[in-house]
Amino acid sequence: MARLNREESQARTKSLLIEAARDEIVKKGFALASVRDIADAAGFSQGAFYSNFPDKEAILLELVQRHQVEERAKIEAALSHAPGDAAKAMAGIEKWAATVNSDPGFAVLAIELQLQALRSPSFAQGYNELNRKHRRALGLMVARLFELFGKKPPADPVEIAAAFTALGRGMALMSEAGETSRAGKIIVIFLKALIESAAETDS
Missing domain, CATH: 1.10.357.10 (Tetracycline Repressor, domain 2)
Structure with missing residues (x-):
């Protein structure tokens, strides 16, 4: 598999975080789905979340x-x-x-x-x-x-x-x-x- 460049890697990270956010919010509701939950579900750190999005x-x-x-x-x-x-x-x-x-x-x-x-x-x-x-x-x-x-x-x-x-x-x-x-x-x-x-x- 070809190695992703920086832009491709960031796009992939964003997509995985978005899908994780969707799943966590559907399961728990907006208030209970924390940034930590979303980042963990996507396989990233909270830092990776905040480098792509300012908040939920x-x-x-x-x-x-x-x-x-x-x-x-x-x-x-x-x-x-x-x-x-x-x-x-x-x-x-x-x-x-x-x-x-x-x-x-x-x-x-x-x-x-x-x-x-x-x-x-x-x-x-x-x-x-x-x-x-x-x-x-x-x-x-x-x-x-x-x-x-x-x-x-x-x-x-x-x-x-x-x-x-x-x-x-x-x-x-x-x-x-x-x-x-x-x-x-x-x-x-x-x-x-x-x-x-x-x-x-x-x-």
Whole structure:
């Protein structure tokens, strides 16, 4: 195996710390998951943690950003499955939807994030800005999908995207083991119903 250079080594350390933080916070909650716990779980010292992140809130924001970027990339890939072909685009969305909540721990983490935002104004500022950016990007994708079908979104596409995000998180908390695809199926049902009932765009 080739030896990692300094930048590659630092990137690997950050990724391992982020994954460890996710697991520790899901298991223990934000308050009880200490920096020591996170560093130990990742196989590093607390010094390694603080050389990459100033505190637990910073690592949480990094985790959120990475998750949102990955989610948008998956949806973008689904929409680009067959440019200009609405049916194939929807098929791509259905394929993506089957992976929604494949990580059941993220629903628990999402609650921890929201609670921390309510408790910490400094965290809330960064967290809410990431969410606004994410919703705007998802809203553009929702608008593109309706446009492919020649339909007008029945509401602000950003609000539609926010509603589906909330639905997915809620379903994740309600689902039992082995029901990871349930939320995606429900999202697709509602999405198809919205598109079907939407008014056609002016020709």
